[in-house]
Amino acid sequence: xxxxxxxxxxxxxxxxxxxxxxxxxxxxxxxxxxxxxxxxxxxxxxxxxxxxxxxxxxxxxxxxxxxxxxxxxxxxxxxxxxxxxxxxxxxxxxxxxxxxxxxxxxxxxxxxxxxxxxxxxxxxxxxxxxxxxxxxxxxxxxxxxxxxxxxxxxxxxxxxxxxxxxxxxxxxxxxxxxxxxxxxxxxxxxxxxxxxxxxxxxxxxxxxxxxxxxxxxxxxxxxxxxxxxxxxxxxxxxxxxxxxxxxxxxxxxxxxxxxxxxxxxxxxxxxxxxxxxxxxxxxxxxxxxxxxxxxxxxxxxxxxxxxxxxxxxxxxxxxxxxxxxxxxxxxxxxxxxxxxxxxxxxxxxxxxxxxxxxxxxxxxxxxxxxxxxxxxxxxxxxxxxxxxxxxxxxxxxxxxxxxxxxxxxxxxxxxxxxxxxxxxxxxxxxxxxxxxxxxxxxxxxxxxxxxxxxxxxxxxxxxxxxxxxxxxxxxxxxxxxxxxxxxxxxxxxxxxxxxxxxxxxxxxxxxxxxxxxxxxxxxxxxxxxxxxxxxxxxxxxxxxxxxxxxxxxxxxxxxxxxxxxxxxxxxxxxxxxxxxx
RNA sequence: GCCGACGUAGCUCAGCUGGUAGAGCAACUGAUUUGUAAUCAGUAGGUCACCGGUUCGAUCCCGGUCGUCGGCUCCA
Numbered sequence: 001x002x003x004x005x006x007x008x009x010x011x012x013x014x015x016x017x018x019x020x021x022x023x024x025x026x027x028x029x030x031x032x033x034x035x036x037x038x039x040x041x042x043x044x045x046x047x048x049x050x051x052x053x054x055x056x057x058x059x060x061x062x063x064x065x066x067x068x069x070x071x072x073x074x075x076x077x078x079x080x081x082x083x084x085x086x087x088x089x090x091x092x093x094x095x096x097x098x099x100x101x102x103x104x105x106x107x108x109x110x111x112x113x114x115x116x117x118x119x120x121x122x123x124x125x126x127x128x129x130x131x132x133x134x135x136x137x138x139x140x141x142x143x144x145x146x147x148x149x150x151x152x153x154x155x156x157x158x159x160x161x162x163x164x165x166x167x168x169x170x171x172x173x174x175x176x177x178x179x180x181x182x183x184x185x186x187x188x189x190x191x192x193x194x195x196x197x198x199x200x201x202x203x204x205x206x207x208x209x210x211x212x213x214x215x216x217x218x219x220x221x222x223x224x225x226x227x228x229x230x231x232x233x234x235x236x237x238x239x240x241x242x243x244x245x246x247x248x249x250x251x252x253x254x255x256x257x258x259x260x261x262x263x264x265x266x267x268x269x270x271x272x273x274x275x276x277x278x279x280x281x282x283x284x285x286x287x288x289x290x291x292x293x294x295x296x297x298x299x300x301x302x303x304x305x306x307x308x309x310x311x312x313x314x315x316x317x318x319x320x321x322x323x324x325x326x327x328x329x330x331x332x333x334x335x336x337x338x339x340x341x342x343x344x345x346x347x348x349x350x351x352x353x354x355x356x357x358x359x360x361x362x363x364x365x366x367x368x369x370x371x372x373x374x375x376x377x378x379x380x381x382x383x384x385x386x387x388x389x390x391x392x393x394x395x396x397x398x399x400x401x402x403x404x405x406x407x408x409x410x411x412x413x414x415x416x417x418x419x420x421x422x423x424x425x426x427x428x429x430x431x432x433x434x435x436x437x438x439x440x441x442x443x444x445x446x447x448x449x450x451x452x453x454x455x456x457x458x459x460x461x462x463x464x465x466x467x468x469x470x471x472x473x474x475x476x477x478x479x480x481x482x483x484x485x486x487x488x489x490x491x492x493x494x495x496x497x498x499x500x501x502x503x504x505x506x507x508x509x510x511x512x513x514x515x516x517x518x519x520x521x522x523x524x525x526x527x528x529x530x531x532x533x534x535x536x537x538x539x540x541x542x543x544x545x546x547x548x549x550x551x552x553x554x555x556x557x558x559x560x561x562x563x564x565x566x567x568x569x570x571x572x573x574x575x576x577x578x579x580x581x
Numbered sequence: 582g583c584c585g586a587c588g589u590a591g592c593u594c595a596g597c598u599g600g601u602a603g604a605g606c607a608a609c610u611g612a613u614u615u616g617u618a619a620u621c622a623g624u625a626g627g628u629c630a631c632c633g634g635u636u637c638g639a640u641c642c643c644g645g646u647c648g649u650c651g652g653c654u655c656c657a
Contacts, residue, residue: 316650523617
């Protein structure tokens with residue numbers, strides 16, 4: 001165990017999991033002599049151990065390791081703590097060939113280190129542990145993966161085994177059920193099943209094709225986004241997908257962001273670059289004319305599509321892609337306006353995300369990193385404004401010291417989805433760098449030229465990523481205001497086709513996404529398919545409904561809602577859409 | 582990029598130690614006019630990711646490329 005991973009306040013669960021990691025390491029060394037141990041901490045979902053194993057482990061090996069672990073647990077060997085001199089520890093681990101432990105010992109201050117033993121197994125570790133291996137009642141190994149020694153890609157790649165452990169068998173079962181639940185919600189799986197999007201696997205990894213159904217959802221999100229921004233005093237703009245490389249030299253991206261940019265393309269002897277960011281364009285728009293202090297803040301927003309080079313191994317469905325659309329905006333304001341602007345952004349963000357059912361947030365204030373630009377007083381002023389905005393809104397937040405961007409401090413906001421996972425989408429960043437690089441101004445009350453402060457902000461982050469999160473959040477069952485098909489009409493026989501066609505047309509004219517299933521299938525079949533397509537309203541129409549000018553509503557969530565007149569149904573439907581529930 | 586696994590029909594997946602491929606669903610055709618989660622019958626559909634090698638013969642073995650997945654590193 002790695003000394004530095006220990007903390008004073010070690011919970012009983014962490015203690016159990018950390019002990020499980022020891023038992024796993026013991027089992028691996030038993031099965032694969034010559035295995036060298038690196039580090040093996042408890043983590044939020046369980047534990048892992050990084051080790052240098054003589055051969056590559058497979059999924060089947062995990063079962064064997066589990067079996068040996070069970071034997072160690074059954075032997076109920078006590079965990080014994082021992083404090084030894086560093087020299088003794090070095091000798092011990094040298095004899096055992098534990099090269100990584102020797103490296104760790106060398107980095108530990110002081111003269112002594114602690115060891116934890118159970119059976120014949122010894123590990124460098126501060127503990128604490130459970131009393132004996134028998135306390136490990138419910139564990140499971142989950143996966144093997146590569147991991148660099150000390151997390152540095154220049155170092156050797158070790159093998160990491162992930163596992164989890166709980167005090168009770170039911171808790172382990174519950175956790176495994178939750179993993180299966182998360183798998184069932186996987187946006188990549190649902191995206192295919194519901195025909196929402198696809199990737200161009202061969203011709204463009206990390207590039208997304210939005211299919212008609214996905215595009216309908218996106219369109220609805222975009223309409224809502226635009227309406228909210230107009231209401232909040234934003235001007236919406238459009239900017240090109242590329243510009244001369246010079247623009248990104250001015251902005252500093254060539255210096256600071258090069259590894260994420262695609263290679264430039266040459267046009268008539270000039271290098272052009274596909275945009276990785278929207279901000280330089282928005283600055284150009286701001287700077288296209290002189291601004292008075294009176295017209296600030298200027299808020300420019302855009303659903304701007306950017307392209308960033310991401311290493312092939314990191315691409316992941318919609319959550320990590322190479323081309324994506326940011327719901328980007330840049331606010332140019334006076335220093336005295338900064339805090340209020342940030343407050344407005346925070347309020348707007350929470351209202352916007354709340355509409356999608358995200359009601360729980362975690363906020364993080366990131367302060368000045370080691371490598372940064374800008375004066376002390378600017379950092380001071382901006383950090384104070386961000387903190388002041390959080391406090392004025394009565395929002396709880398954590399401080400991430402030194403995690404700010406090089407050009408300014410920021411607030412990140414994470415949302416909690418239906419199954420309790422946290423996702424980072426929104427960000428509010430103060431930027432001292434670009435206003436200077438682009439030399440932008442406003443004219444102050446006294447006629448002098450002053451430098452505005454610039455704020456970058458996004459509510460969703462990227463539409464692709466946000467869509468992926470939404471799919472998982474709703475498990476593909478979008479609320480009716482977002483659903484690609486809001487209502488599907490199901491005629492019982494083709495005698496009702498004309499009547500149904502008239503109703504569908506009436507709904508479409510009101511902007512409702514309605515469709516009909518005219519196939520000559522039994523009603524049970526049509527319902528099953530509509531239900532699997534997660535369509536919120538199934539509207540059954542047979543001879544009786546037709547004769548009475550009625551429809552029979554079946555809700556995706558609540559089942560058969562009974563018959564009603566078409567006019568009543570229309571009102572019901574519109575009300576449900578408007579509440580955005 | 583790195584470590585490992587994987588890539589078979591539109592989808593989900595079979596295919597033992599090498600003898601040129603199969604199921605269910607979907608699609609298509611016909612019959613069925615059906616009342617709240619699957620009507621029946623038939624038809625068609627695959628250079629087994631791609632390139633090369635070994636072999637009399639490769640979906641299967643070997644090498645390379647591309648991609649996907651689980652992680653590492655990095656991040657919206």
